[in-house]
Amino acid sequence: MKDIITLAIESSCDETSAAILKNGREVLSNIISTQIELHKKFGGVVPEVASRKHIENIDIVVQEALEEANVGFNDIDHIAVTYGPGLVGALLVGLSHAKALAYTLDIPLVGVNHIEGHVSANYIEHKELKPPFITLIVSGGHTHLVEVKDYGEYEILGKTRDDASGEAFDKIARAMNLGYPGGPIIDKLAKQGNKHAIEFPRAYLDDGYDFSFSGLKSSVLNYLNAKKMKKEDIVVEDVAASFQESVVEVLSTKAIKAASEKGYKTIALAGGVASNSALREKITQMAKEYEIDIKYPPLVLCTDNAAMIGCAGYYNFIKGKVSDMSLNAVPNLKINER
Amino acid sequence: MKILGIDTSSMAASVSVIEDDKLICEYTVNTKKTHSQKLMPMIENMLKMSDLKINEINAIAICVGPGSFTGLRIGMATAKAIAHVNNLPIIGVNSMEILAANMDLCDKKICSILDAQRNQVYTAKYKFEEGKLIEIESVDVIEIENLLKELSSNDDEWILVGEAVYKYKDMIKEIQNISIPAPSNNVTKASSLCSVAINKYNENKDVHDCYTINPMYIRKSQAEVQYEEKMKRLNNDR
Numbered sequence: 001m002k003d004i005i006t007l008a009i010e011s012s013c014d015e016t017s018a019a020i021l022k023n024g025r026e027v028l029s030n031i032i033s034t035q036i037e038l039h040k041k042f043g044g045v046v047p048e049v050a051s052r053k054h055i056e057n058i059d060i061v062v063q064e065a066l067e068e069a070n071v072g073f074n075d076i077d078h079i080a081v082t083y084g085p086g087l088v089g090a091l092l093v094g095l096s097h098a099k100a101l102a103y104t105l106d107i108p109l110v111g112v113n114h115i116e117g118h119v120s121a122n123y124i125e126h127k128e129l130k131p132p133f134i135t136l137i138v139s140g141g142h143t144h145l146v147e148v149k150d151y152g153e154y155e156i157l158g159k160t161r162d163d164a165s166g167e168a169f170d171k172i173a174r175a176m177n178l179g180y181p182g183g184p185i186i187d188k189l190a191k192q193g194n195k196h197a198i199e200f201p202r203a204y205l206d207d208g209y210d211f212s213f214s215g216l217k218s219s220v221l222n223y224l225n226a227k228k229m230k231k232e233d234i235v236v237e238d239v240a241a242s243f244q245e246s247v248v249e250v251l252s253t254k255a256i257k258a259a260s261e262k263g264y265k266t267i268a269l270a271g272g273v274a275s276n277s278a279l280r281e282k283i284t285q286m287a288k289e290y291e292i293d294i295k296y297p298p299l300v301l302c303t304d305n306a307a308m309i310g311c312a313g314y315y316n317f318i319k320g321k322v323s324d325m326s327l328n329a330v331p332n333l334k335i336n337e338r
Numbered sequence: 339m340k341i342l343g344i345d346t347s348s349m350a351a352s353v354s355v356i357e358d359d360k361l362i363c364e365y366t367v368n369t370k371k372t373h374s375q376k377l378m379p380m381i382e383n384m385l386k387m388s389d390l391k392i393n394e395i396n397a398i399a400i401c402v403g404p405g406s407f408t409g410l411r412i413g414m415a416t417a418k419a420i421a422h423v424n425n426l427p428i429i430g431v432n433s434m435e436i437l438a439a440n441m442d443l444c445d446k447k448i449c450s451i452l453d454a455q456r457n458q459v460y461t462a463k464y465k466f467e468e469g470k471l472i473e474i475e476s477v478d479v480i481e482i483e484n485l486l487k488e489l490s491s492n493d494d495e496w497i498l499v500g501e502a503v504y505k506y507k508d509m510i511k512e513i514q515n516i517s518i519p520a521p522s523n524n525v526t527k528a529s530s531l532c533s534v535a536i537n538k539y540n541e542n543k544d545v546h547d548c549y550t551i552n553p554m555y556i557r558k559s560q561a562e563v564q565y566e567e568k569m570k571r572l573n574n575d576r
């Protein structure tokens with residue numbers, strides 16, 4: 001059988017990325033141009049600033065992806081592109097570019113759900129991984145517990161009722177003036193702290209599969225305020241570790257509960273927060289007792305990248321799920337929607 | 339030489355192909371449907387109807403702005419991709435020039451305007467001299483009231499062109515030396531874009547490739563403006 005070559009584009013937030021894949025799971029190149037430095041002074045991603053950077057970078061990134069993979073435009077069999085969820089202005093740069101590439105090359109266009117991309121990052125890393133399994137998708141924008149029934153077929157078991165897990169990290173980091181993005185900073189500080197120093201609440205929400213992080217966030221903010229009022233020193237490392245422990249304990253417990261209740265032996269972590277070292281450790285350790293296998297992508301595939309979009313797009317493509325030229329960006333796209 | 343023109347700077351999306359002196363096709367849709375939904379199907383249908391293939395196009399003309407930030411980027415991302423695949427030159431034309439070109443050869447002075455919100459307009463001034471479009475004042479963003487005051491105190495006859503004339507028509511109709519063109523000339527048309535572009539191409543002006551061309555925003559993003567104000571305040575306090 002002939003190899004299928006995918007050119008994938010991702011621009012949903014603050015990373016401009018293009019990748020070339022062979023047969024969906026072999027990454028020939030994965031170029032990521034990150035804007036983190038650009039947004040630091042604003043304390044978060046500014047949509048207009050991000051969109052402006054995407055349009056400057058898009059052709060450079062695509063060209064680099066082709067060159068690194070040693071592939072020409074004429075070798076490409078289909079284009080995969082993120083069309084949601086994400087920042088609408090940012091999405092539209094990658095999407096418009098991808099549409100015109102597909103049209104000019106006269107090859108199919110495949111619109112990809114960004115969250116589906118995060119899940120698919122696991123297929124790239126773990127060649128033997130096949131659906132069905134449970135996936136925990138945790139990032140700055142999402143916290144979802146999902147049953148992956150087949151390639152491209154998902155059932156949402158639970159989601160956050162308020163803040164996304166990554167958002168909670170950002171807010172706590174901001175409250176302690178630690179900088180942006182919060183996740184990696186707190187992860188690092190927590191390594192020097194005592195995770196049992198402060199007893200922050202865990203929101204289990206009547207044992208369902210939903211999450212809530214706003215109560216925890218308020219509790220941390222109250223703790224910080226109370227300390228300030230009393231003019232007592234705050235041990236940043238302890239706060240970071242205790243807060244993080246509360247988040248990862250709830251995430252791990254619920255994911256394992258879903259896997260054991262639904263009879264699955266594999267949980268795949270996905271999204272930016274899947275690179276959190278405490279989460280990886282905690283869930284792996286807790287899962288041992290249930291003989292559940294924990295999988296997660298390498299760090300580079302946890303951040304937003306086009307390779308994961310290409311992998312998800314490949315499975316859509318071979319199932320015949322292609323898009324037409326009127327495809328629009330859908331900023332609030334859900335994982336089981338198309 | 340065949341040029342494909344793309345303009346998505348305002349609510350109207352417009353695409354056109356010209357071959358040297360001849361207009362081959364043009365497609366303009368001035369509705370609220372998003373550019374993302376409109377633009378590629380318009381190009382696809384227009385070329386098909388004209389028995390043209392995208393690979394027969396020799397250059398792309400793109401409206402660089404000013405205009406709707408998101409709209410500009412949709413057109414720009416599209417133009418860049420076509421140019422990237424086929425290694426084509428991209429000729430950048432601003433939206434003010436396109437509107438002025440709608441007024442081909444008129445002997446009045448031309449002031450192009452486009453709504454910039456907050457009672458402001460993007461504007462630039464032009465005239466035709468010996469058949470050529472000459473820029474009198476380059477693109478800027480100013481209060482509509484200040485612009486009208488300036489034009490009305492001027493001895494010349496002016497044409498005010500662009501969609502924004504309807505938004506401010508009550509203010510404009512009081513002014514003796516300002517006329518407004520027909521509605522069909524108040525949208526940025528890709529055929530006018532292509533006419534300006536072919537002249538620029540022949541003079542090797544504003545000719546780019548997919549890496550070097552970028553939108554002309556005129557305005558900074560709101561976040562940058564606020565950040566700079568904050569920095570200024572902090573510096574003053576020091």
Ligand SMILES: [Zn+2]
Binds near residue numbers: 272
């Ligand atoms: Zn993401």
